[in-house]
Amino acid sequence: MVQYRTMMNNFEREAMNNFEQNLERLEQLTNNIKRSDISLEEALKNFEEGIKLAKTLEKEIEKIEGKIHILMNQPSIERQEVPQLDLFMGTDNFTGSAGAPEQGTRQ
Secondary structure (H helix, E strand, O other), X not given: OHHHHHHHHHHHHHHHHHHHHHHHHHHHHHXXXXXXXXXXXXXXXXXXXXXXXXXXXXXXXXXXXHHHHHHHHOOOOOOOOOOOOHHHOOOOOOOOOOOOOOOOOOO
């Protein structure tokens, strides 16, 4: 189980690095397109690459949002209460019994 978690952590770390690299590249492309000395052909190539990157980033963001949604809706171990069973209410913790029955009653 630990090895699986380590693999997932490495995978998630790599995915975040790729996300950040893609975001940086998209910013570079955006800045390139804004330059006044760029040719129309080069601007179009940058635009096409930027659109592809933006779609990839959008899909990655949707995955992250889904994971956050799952994590936020998971019941917390700390919040879970131990169910109380009426059957064992009034029992002695040491002996596990409710003690001797009162005289004249059955238990």
